[in-house]
Each structure stands twice: as C-alpha cells, then as structure tokens.
Amino acid sequence: GAVVSQHPSWVICKSGTSVKIECRSLDFQATTMFWYRQFPKQSLMLMATSNEGSKATYEQGVEKDKFLINHASLTLSTLTVTSAHPEDSSFYICSARDSGTSSNEQYFGPGTRLTVT
Amino acid sequence: DAKTTQPTSMDCAEGRAANLPCNHSTISGNEYVYWYRQIHSQGPQYIIHGLKNNETNEMASLIITEDRKSSTLILPHATLRDTAVYYCIVREWGTGNQFYFGTGTSLTVIP
Numbered sequence: 001g002a003v004v005s006q007h008p009s010w011v012i013c014k015s016g017t018s019v020k021i022e023c024r025s026l027d028f029q030a031t032t033m034f035w036y037r038q039f040p041k042q043s044l045m046l047m048a049t050s051n052e053g054s055k056a057t058y059e060q061g062v063e064k065d066k067f068l069i070n071h072a073s074l075t076l077s078t079l080t081v082t083s084a085h086p087e088d089s090s091f092y093i094c095s096a097r098d099s100g101t102s103s104n105e106q107y108f109g110p111g112t113r114l115t116v117t
Numbered sequence: 118d119a120k121t122t123q124p125t126s127m128d129c130a131e132g133r134a135a136n137l138p139c140n141h142s143t144i145s146g147n148e149y150v151y152w153y154r155q156i157h158s159q160g161p162q163y164i165i166h167g168l169k170n171n172e173t174n175e176m177a178s179l180i181i182t183e184d185r186k187s188s189t190l191i192l193p194h195a196t197l198r199d200t201a202v203y204y205c206i207v208r209e210w211g212t213g214n215q216f217y218f219g220t221g222t223s224l225t226v227i228p
Contacts, residue, residue, distance in 0.1 A: 108160040
C-alpha cells in the first residue's frame with residue numbers, strides 16, 4: 001500500500017530556533033500534501049494545503065510566516081517552524097494525496113513530535 | 118469544519134463487537150463517509166469508507182442509514198489493539214480535498 005514517511009519522528013529544540021519537518025510519499029506522486037497539528041487530547045487540526053510548485057494555502061489563524069511550507073517535488077513537502085516557542089510543541093502530521101489514481105486518496109504519515117524547550 | 122458528531126468515549130469488552138455511531142445530518146449527495154482511527158502518538162489509519170451502501174472489509178463493517186444522516190462502524194471482534202480514537206469524516210470522493218477531523222470517539226477495549 002501507499003506509504004508516507006515523516007522525518008524526524010521526534011525533535012527537541014530550543015526556543016527561538018527553527019525546525020524543519022519532512023513529509024515524503026514513498027511509492028506514489030503527490031501534487032498535494034496536507035499538514036495537520038494535534039495538541040494533547042485534541043483532534044487533528046488542518047494547518048495548510050501544500051501544492052507542488054506553488055504557494056501553500058493556509059487555514060484561518062495559521063501564520064504563514066511562522067510555518068513555512070515548501071513543496072518542491074512530487075514526493076516531498078517540508079514544514080519549517082520558524083522561531084519556535086514552547087506553545088508550538090505539538091504533534092505534526094502530514095498526509096499526501098495520490099495524484100496518480102482517480103480516487104485521489106490520501107495517506108497519512110506517522111507524525112512528528114515537536115518539543116520546544 | 119467537521120460535519121460529524123460522535124460520542125466522546127465508549128468501552129467495549131474484548132471479543133465483543135464494537136459499534137461506533139456517527140451523525141452526519143448535513144451530508145450532501147456526493148459526500149462519502151470515511152472512518153479513520155488513531156492509536157496513541159501515531160498517524161491516522163484508514164479503516165473504511167462508503168457512500169450509501171453498507172461496506173465491509175477485513176477490518177470493519179460500515180452501516181449507513183437509508184437517509185444517510187448517520188452511520189455505524191462495527192468492529193466485529195474487538196481486541197485490545199483496537200483501543201484508539203475513531204474519527205468519522207464526510208468528504209467528497211475523488212476530489213482529494215482535505216479532511217476536517219471532528220473530536221472522534223475514544224474507544225477502550227477492556228480485557
């Protein structure tokens with residue numbers, strides 16, 4: 001089946017630094033990927049839609065200058081949390097849409113746990 | 118925004134069937150019902166989806182009411198590994214649009 005990977009699986013960084021999270025579709029092409037954030041005991045919240053070769057679309061309330069998204073290839077999207085603060089500590093999950101099938105199904109990555117100290 | 122409502126939590130005895138309800142009274146004609154589950158600290162896992170007919174796969178069965186305003190996910194023989202948060206989501210098939218997750222149901226399978 002279709003596999004989506006994320007790297008790193010967990011990361012600890014100091015306040016004020018930037019962290020990059022990668023999302024890769026391993027066996028299919030994904031022109032569109034999605035980034036979610038999940039705080040403890042809460043549901044997944046969609047942050048942005050990442051489109052290959054174009055600018056990402058951000059959900060209301062998500063700061064695009066803080067959460068930089070780059071989707072430079074059909075198999076890779078990156079989320080960079082800039083100037084991270086403790087309140088950015090969360091579980092970040094991506095999903096990738098299989099653009100090679102008519103169903104356009106999406107597959108989720110395993111998530112990245114970010115802790116900002 | 119999520120268009121579904123689910124009970125916050127449920128318990129189920131190991132080996133028994135787990136029946137998880139979902140209300141989606143505003144579902145439109147071209148929207149499918151999807152079910153995902155999330156085991157603690159993992160990404161969501163696809164379970165099943167359907168439009169109006171009942172569906173079954175190796176993981177579960179999906180029963181959709183005739184008016185399509187509600188559905189039930191059935192895990193026929195729950196095991197401890199089925200303990201997870203189960204999300205019911207409605208979305209148009211084939212569009213690849215984003216999923217909007219509701220609060221889900223936290224299912225605990227009890228030995």
